[in-house]
Amino acid sequence: MSILDKSEVEMAEMYPGFKRWSVVDGGRGSTQLSVSEVRMEPGSSPPLHAHPTEETILIAEGELEAYVGDETHQVSAGQFVLAPPGVKHGFSNKTDAPALIYGIHPTPAVQTEWDEE
Numbered sequence: 001m002s003i004l005d006k007s008e009v010e011m012a013e014m015y016p017g018f019k020r021w022s023v024v025d026g027g028r029g030s031t032q033l034s035v036s037e038v039r040m041e042p043g044s045s046p047p048l049h050a051h052p053t054e055e056t057i058l059i060a061e062g063e064l065e066a067y068v069g070d071e072t073h074q075v076s077a078g079q080f081v082l083a084p085p086g087v088k089h090g091f092s093n094k095t096d097a098p099a100l101i102y103g104i105h106p107t108p109a110v111q112t113e114w115d116e117e
Contacts, residue, residue: 002029006037017044017093026108034105040064045092048115053107055089057081062099064091088115 004023012020017040022028024035040062048067057066063076068089075081075091083089093099103110 004028015044015046017041018046022110025110030108032106032108034103034108034110036103036110038101038103040091040093040099040101042093042096042098045094046090046114048088048090050086050088050113050115051083051105052085052111053105054085055083056104057083057091058102058104060100060102062093062097063095064093064099064101066091 019039021037024030059075059079066073066075066081069087
């Protein structure tokens with residue numbers, strides 16, 4: 001059994017207020033899975049993005065506006081969002097409180113295509 005500690009990975013602030021820790025991935029011994037912890041500060045709204053694999057996102061804390069394809073939903077702690085392969089998706093934190101989410105991918109090496117428009 002491996003114990004993976006978030007404190008042992010470097011935080012990446014990919015966009016303002018969007019802080020990501022890659023806790024489980026191929027570089028940390030996984031052969032089939034990646035899990036990232038993301039903290040979204042109030043007002044943060046990174047660009048939409050897509051992956052060649054599906055992604056499941058757990059909303060652990062807070063409330064967010066979720067975008068999957070052409071749909072928009074309000075999501076909150078305890079809910080999951082499923083983004084199919086190749087479908088653009090993302091989140092916006094329009095509240096005054098931070099949100100915490102976990103992105104789960106069925107691959108040890110996540111590939112992301114960001115929509116920079």
